[in-house]
Amino acid sequence: MDYHRITNIEDPLFTQMHQLMQEIFPPEEVLEFDFWKEPLEDPGIRVFVAVHEGKVVGATEYRYYEDFNVAMTDFTIIGNPGLGIGPFLANHRAQDLHELAAANGKSLSGMFAEIYDPYRVEHHEFGGVKPMDPYVRREVLAHLGYKKIDIYYVHPSWNNDGEAVTGLDLCFLPMDKNKSTIQADLVAKFLIRYYTVLPNKPDSWIKMVEGIESKDQLALLNM
Template identity: 75%
Template sequence: MEYIRITDITDPLFVQMHRLMQQIFPKEEVLAFDLWKEPLADPGIRVYVAVHEGKVVGATEYRYYPDFNVAMTDFTIIGQAGLGIGRFLAQKRQEDLFALAKASNNKLFGVFAEVYDPYRVEKFEFGGIKPMDPFVRREVLSHLGYKRINIDYVHPSWKNDGEAVTGLDLCFLPYDEATVSISAELVAKFLKRYYAVLPNKPQAWYDMISKIEKQDVLALLPL
């Protein structure tokens, strides 16, 4: 299996990846094809596909923030069971993130990720791909060491229509297992930067940020 970075929407592998995203994710979670041009060209955004026998069978997008010394896993797609795609992507992504942190004279503090709460959201089938089932994905993140940040989480729709997307948790993977909380200031600053690309945010998102900023630390709870 090959781990190949995509930096251009004209790449045939990106066409395959975007099609796979549309099959897997809810429509409000998928950025329109043409709107990928700038993100793919951004050196700070890492988009990689897992290619097996010439076919895109998985993908992941992530980014590293040197000034925060944290990363964000935007998404992970497993397009086929039985190939070990999830482990392959997780290992390759971690190796890359560790190298990026080292290049900035840092040791990576941790990684943010969003995950659906299947106990609150049952309607998403994620293309019928069992490894993408919300129950499976949540348990995989738990096995990897991710913790749920203790906030009522909401994020702006990627359709940029100002709608609030609920039913998810914001998680964090601390590489120091003794870490039981995270700076509320870090979380607020991270979310404001991460969603700066979306000008149309719902009031619920601003209310959440305001609530976070009034706290010192946020507990990291089991998934």
Template identity: 65%
Template sequence: MEFTRIISIEDPLFAKMHTLLGEVFPPEEVLEFDLWKEPLEDPGIRVFVAVEAGEVVGATEYRYYPQWNIAMTDFTIIGSPGKGIGRFLAKKREEDLKQLAQSNGKELFGMFAEIYDPYEREDFDFGGIMAMNPYVRREVLSHLGYQRLDFAYVHPSWKNDGEAVEGLDFCFMPLDETKEIQASLIVDFLTDYYSVLSNKPKRWIEMIEELQNKETVRLLPL
């Protein structure tokens, strides 16, 4: 299995990855094909696929923010079971992020992730791939060290239609024994992360305003 970076929508592997995205995630979570052009060309956005016999069997997108010394996991896809794809992607991502942090003269502080909450919303089928079942994924991410940030979370739809997407928790995986993080870090990160979307839902704006009135946010079990 190969860990291959995609930097252009012209790469044939990208079309295969985008098809896999559409099979696994709900429509409001998938950026349109052509809108991937600039993100893929951004050196700070790292999109890798797991390739076996020329086919994309898994994928992960993540990014490192040197100004905050944190990372964000955008998504991880396991295309088929029984191949160790999840572990392969997680280890390769960890190695890459550690190198990026070392190049920044630091040890990685931690990583954000949006994690589906099937206890709130159960209509996720993720293309019928059991390895992507939200109950399974939630427990795997908990084992990796992710914890839930203590606030009610919504995010803007990637359709840029002004709708608020529910059914997720915003989480953080500290690489030390941190029990809370600065609310300002969350605000700065989310504001930057969703800056590409011009049509923000009212509920998202209110969430950001509430966070701006806090000093810290607790980390809770996932």
């Protein structure tokens, strides 16, 4: 299996990846094809696909913020069971991120991720791929060390229509396994930076960020 980075919308593997996203994720979670041009060309956004026998069978997008010394996993897609795609993507992503942090003269602090709450999103089929089932994914990520940030979380729809998307938790994987809190200021600044690309923010998102900014620390809870 190959770990291939996509940096151009004209890469034929990107067409496969976008089709896979449409099969797996609900429509409001998938950015339109043409809107990917700038993100793919952004050196700070890292989009990789797992390629097996010439076919895209998985994908992951993530980024490293040098000033925050944290990463964000935008998404992980496992397109087929039984190929070891999940560990393949996770291991290559971790190696890449630790190398990026080292090049920044630091040791990676941790990684954010939006994780579906299976008790609120049971209607999502995720293409019928069982490794993508919300219950399975949440348990796997919990075993990796991800913890839920203690807030009621909403995020702007990737349709950029100003609608709020619920059913996910904002989680954090601390490299220090003993860490039980995260600085609220870091969470707020990260969210503002991350969603700059979407100008139409729902009021509930704005109020959520304001609430985070009013705090000093946020608890990291077991999932």
